[in-house]
Amino acid sequence: MSLLTVDKLSVAFPGHVAVREASFSIESGETLALVGESGCGKSVTAFSVMRLLPSNARIASGRILLEGTDLLSLSEPEMREVRGAKVSLIQQEPMTSLNPVLSIGLQITEVIRRHEKLSRRAARARAVELLDLVRIPDAHRRLDDHPHNLSGGMRQRVMIAMAVACRPRLLIADEPTTALDVTTQAQVLDLLDDLRRRLGMAVLLITHDLGVVAQWADRIAVMYAGRIVEQGGIEPFFARPLHPYSRGLLGARVDVDADEHYSKNRLSEIPGSVGSAAGQAGCSFAPRCPVAEPACRRAVPPLVALPDERAVACPVTVVLAGGPHGAALR
Amino acid sequence: MALLSVRDLHTRYAVGKQQLRAVDGVSFEVGRGETVGLVGESGCGKSTLGKTILRLVPSAEGTIELDGADITHLGEGAMAPHRRRMQMIFQDPFGSLNPRQTIRTVLDTALKVHRLGNGAERERQLQEIVTRVGLPSDSLDRYPHEFSGGQRQRIGIARALVLHPALIVCDEPVSALDVSIQAQILNLLIDLKREFGLAYLFISHDLSVVRYFADRVLVMYFGRIVESASHATLWRDPRHPYTKALFAAVPSADPTHKRVAPPIKGELVTTEQVRGCRFHSRCPAATDRCRAEEPPLRSLGEGHHAACHYA
Ligand SMILES: Nc1ncnc2c1ncn2[C@@H]1O[C@H](COP(=O)(O)OP(=O)(O)OP(=O)(O)O)[C@@H](O)[C@H]1O
Ligand SMILES: Nc1ncnc2c1ncn2[C@@H]1O[C@H](COP(=O)(O)OP(=O)(O)OP(=O)(O)O)[C@@H](O)[C@H]1O
Ligand code: SF4
Ligand SMILES: [Mg+2]
Ligand SMILES: [Mg+2]
Numbered sequence: 122m123s124l125l126t127v128d129k130l131s132v133a134f135p136g137h138v139a140v141r142e143a144s145f146s147i148e149s150g151e152t153l154a155l156v157g158e159s160g161c162g163k164s165v166t167a168f169s170v171m172r173l174l175p176s177n178a179r180i181a182s183g184r185i186l187l188e189g190t191d192l193l194s195l196s197e198p199e200m201r202e203v204r205g206a207k208v209s210l211i212q213q214e215p216m217t218s219l220n221p222v223l224s225i226g227l228q229i230t231e232v233i234r235r236h237e238k239l240s241r242r243a244a245r246a247r248a249v250e251l252l253d254l255v256r257i258p259d260a261h262r263r264l265d266d267h268p269h270n271l272s273g274g275m276r277q278r279v280m281i282a283m284a285v286a287c288r289p290r291l292l293i294a295d296e297p298t299t300a301l302d303v304t305t306q307a308q309v310l311d312l313l314d315d316l317r318r319r320l321g322m323a324v325l326l327i328t329h330d331l332g333v334v335a336q337w338a339d340r341i342a343v344m345y346a347g348r349i350v351e352q353g354g355i356e357p358f359f360a361r362p363l364h365p366y367s368r369g370l371l372g373a374r375v376d377v378d379a380d381e382h383y384s385k386n387r388l389s390e391i392p393g394s395v396g397s398a399a400g401q402a403g404c405s406f407a408p409r410c411p412v413a414e415p416a417c418r419r420a421v422p423p424l425v426a427l428p429d430e431r432a433v434a435c436p437v438t439v440v441l442a443g444g445p446h447g448a449a450l451r
Numbered sequence: 452m453a454l455l456s457v458r459d460l461h462t463r464y465a466v467g468k469q470q471l472r473a474v475d476g477v478s479f480e481v482g483r484g485e486t487v488g489l490v491g492e493s494g495c496g497k498s499t500l501g502k503t504i505l506r507l508v509p510s511a512e513g514t515i516e517l518d519g520a521d522i523t524h525l526g527e528g529a530m531a532p533h534r535r536r537m538q539m540i541f542q543d544p545f546g547s548l549n550p551r552q553t554i555r556t557v558l559d560t561a562l563k564v565h566r567l568g569n570g571a572e573r574e575r576q577l578q579e580i581v582t583r584v585g586l587p588s589d590s591l592d593r594y595p596h597e598f599s600g601g602q603r604q605r606i607g608i609a610r611a612l613v614l615h616p617a618l619i620v621c622d623e624p625v626s627a628l629d630v631s632i633q634a635q636i637l638n639l640l641i642d643l644k645r646e647f648g649l650a651y652l653f654i655s656h657d658l659s660v661v662r663y664f665a666d667r668v669l670v671m672y673f674g675r676i677v678e679s680a681s682h683a684t685l686w687r688d689p690r691h692p693y694t695k696a697l698f699a700a701v702p703s704a705d706p707t708h709k710r711v712a713p714p715i716k717g718e719l720v721t722t723e724q725v726r727g728c729r730f731h732s733r734c735p736a737a738t739d740r741c742r743a744e745e746p747p748l749r750s751l752g753e754g755h756h757a758a759c760h761y762a
Contacts, residue, residue: 158629159600270466273493299626302492302656303700304715311712329629330657332702336710355706373634377659377701382682383486383641388634388663394599 122189124149124323125170125208125291130183131347132165132174139165141347142183144424149290152317152324154334154355156370157344163327166344167293170325171210172200188290206236209284211277213296218280219268225279226264229286236287251282255312274305278312285316292317293325298333310337331374335359343367346405349424353431363433363442365410366391404435412437452519453480454650455504455537455618460513462496462503473499475674476513481618486644486651488665488682490658490697496674497654501620504652505537506530517618535565538611540604542623547607548595554581554606555591558613565614576613584609585639601632605639612643620652625660637664658701662686667754670694673729676748678762680755690751690762692734728759736761 123146132140140162147153155163168174170185172192185192187207192200212218220228229251230244239247245264252260255278268276277297284292294313298306314337317324326338334341334355341358343351343366351364362368369391375381393409403418404410410417414437424434427442462474473496481487489497502508504515506522514523522533541547548557555577562573581590584605586598595603604624611619621640625633637660643649655661661668661682668685670678670693678691689695696715703710715733728746731737740760748758 156629159627159632300493300656302490302697303658303702304696305493306656307700307702307710308716330702331630331704332659335704335706335708336702359704359706370629370631371704373631374704375634375637375657375659375663376704377662378703380683380686381663383637383664387641388638390634390638391631394601 123147123186124188125325126184126186127166127170128184128186130166130169130185131181132162132169133179133181134177138181139178139347140169143344143347143349145342145349145352147291147323147325149323150317150321151339152314152326152337154338154341155325155327155344156329156331156334156341158346159329161344162347163344164295167210167295167325167327170208170291170293171204172197173204173210202236205232205284205289206287207289208291208293209287209289210293210295211280211284211297213299219276221268224265224267225271229264229279229283232283232286247286248282251286252279254285254316255279255282257282272305273301274309277301277309281309281313281316285320285322288320289322291323291325293327295327296329297326299328299330306333313337331371332377343370348405348421348434350406350434351432352424354429357429357431363427363431363438364406364435365412365438366406369409406435453516454483454485454518455481455652456514456516456519457504458514458516460500460503460515461511462499462508463511464499472674474503474510477671477674477676478513479669479676479679481650481652483617484644484648484650486653486664486666488661488668489652489654489671490656490661490668491671492673493656495671497671498622500671501539501622501652501654505539505620506534507539531565535614536617537620538614538616538618539620539622540607540611540624542626548603550595553592553594554586554609557606557610558591561610561613567614580609580613583643584612585635601628601635604628604632604636608636608639608643612647615647616649618650618652620654622654623656624653626656633660640664658697670697673725675729675758676756677730677759678755678757679748681753684753684755688755690755690757691730691759692736693730694757696735730759 126146128144129142130140131138131142143166157163169180180193226245226248229248233239233244233247248264249260252263257263257275257278298309301309313324328334338355340354342349343364345366351367362371372389373391375388391409403420404422407413407417416436422434422436424432425439426432433439458478460474460477464471464473477500491497499508503510510523514521517533517536522530558577559573568576577591582588586602586605598606625636653665665682667681669676670691672693678694689698727743728741731741746758746760748756750756751762
């Protein structure tokens, strides 16, 4: 049984659907990267798993199974037991999730005491251990610091310390390093990776940095307009992305090792925008897709399993890959 | 004469009883139509430097010249004509757009404040700018929340552009966007630069984007510039140990290309007073000389400068 199975999840806001029958799963101990166009529904998916959606959002259908239990069937008090203890979330901007007027020590002990009956003293000792765990130097002294005394990287470490305080089975990290420079980013992601191994957690890593995906994830799921359009292992994905959107994505990135410069070459774009498919039948990517066929506009293509534990939601690609048995992929 | 010339600029914040020297003696120039990249560790002072130049944050020492005119201490009235010439694009345009104002109000306010044109002329300019940045033509009467992340960034660009500035400070303009929208926005900025002769000060954590987009690059560490060179020179021959560490930490998008552990550890501690080189406590090549003596930014030829005793 997978640790987490998201099964045909649909989430709607008044007037539009943000997530459409999204299905994916995460095995225990692995890192799954979730990538996709800005606004395609990655954060809404994360908030659904945490059951922390904004009040105007409605889960229209689907199941979210964590170790076999459907989180969507739990009452709010039951869900409170799950949050932090079994699944935790860290967000892009730690400043908005940390309370600016409370010391970080107080904020960490509060999280611990929510799930475990510990004295104030014992909780404080645990907080020091946790700050050590995320490699904050001088943890004793740092406990009384307020968030604004810390650098961006340190704040993100504090967020991680709070998120792993109760040893969750799954950590959802929503753009955890987007605001950080590359050296700090590498330290934070190495730390997450180390904790994943030591605590046996799985990580759902939401990011748009394909370098981060290549270096820190085991598998990838690509989302487009609320649907998962491709899934697979990291190496086969980067060697040969299948879905036309995935191919466009890899083609649009600036390669740091290539000597490209604006004075010589233009970046390749995926023309158009995601909004162009609003209200149309069939594949949402069809209006922007270079290989679309008339059939693409008739029905939504299902996610078809291919060899190497890959899957893609594009009939044209499936045919090119040699059908579901994927002779051409071998 | 350079478009922008910054000399020995300092910006300090009061943090409790301490002074935080966010910008600590920075000098550089931006030529007309030139794109200067600015990179460095989170918290090293990049945004503060950008805001100080635009006079959004007061400077403590030093001078800022725009087209040869000293604007460092101009009052609001005298500053107004210069403000038009320098604009800023932020990482999160949403945070800086009023949710209750239509795009027309946002853009028209800028024109009105600077008394540019009568009603009909302004309307024509608004239509033109919206189309130019690639927004749908019916955008003017819509509200910010009705746009996607990429479109909101286009609104931010339109707002900066509507006053026809000579310099735009771009603070992480594409870092919240996925790569395909990044490519669209960067291509747009490049077209606009060619069309209007714009100069950019381009702040970004994404070194691959900076390498592609900038003519010249400044590397900042703890409030100071520690290396500057043309994009080609810097990537061919980085000389400061911090620049080398930065380059080594860029994650490769080839999963078979295994990364090495980051060459520097620890974090920037911004309230600390340092003697000697500000990088010495984290530098893999530090010597006694580095702990005692601060290295000046010195020329290595061909417009390449570095602040390291051993560069
Ligand atoms: N509170 C809300 N009210 C209405 N619509 C919302 C709300 N929050 C999100 N949405 C919409 O849901 C869709 C998915 O948003 P989501 O934040 O999940 O995107 P994302 O993939 O995380 O994008 P990004 O990469 O920009 O963070 C978007 O169209 C967005 O406008
Ligand atoms: N308004 C403020 N008051 C006090 N300190 C501030 C203020 N703004 C920034 N700082 C501090 O000044 C230093 C420089 O901040 P700045 O935002 O300029 O860094 P940056 O290089 O832009 O970082 P990032 O890459 O994370 O955006 C940091 O230590 C920051 O915490
Ligand atoms: S299903 Fe058709 S339109 Fe959609 S991505 Fe595949 S080829 Fe393109
Ligand atoms: Mg998001
Ligand atoms: Mg900044």
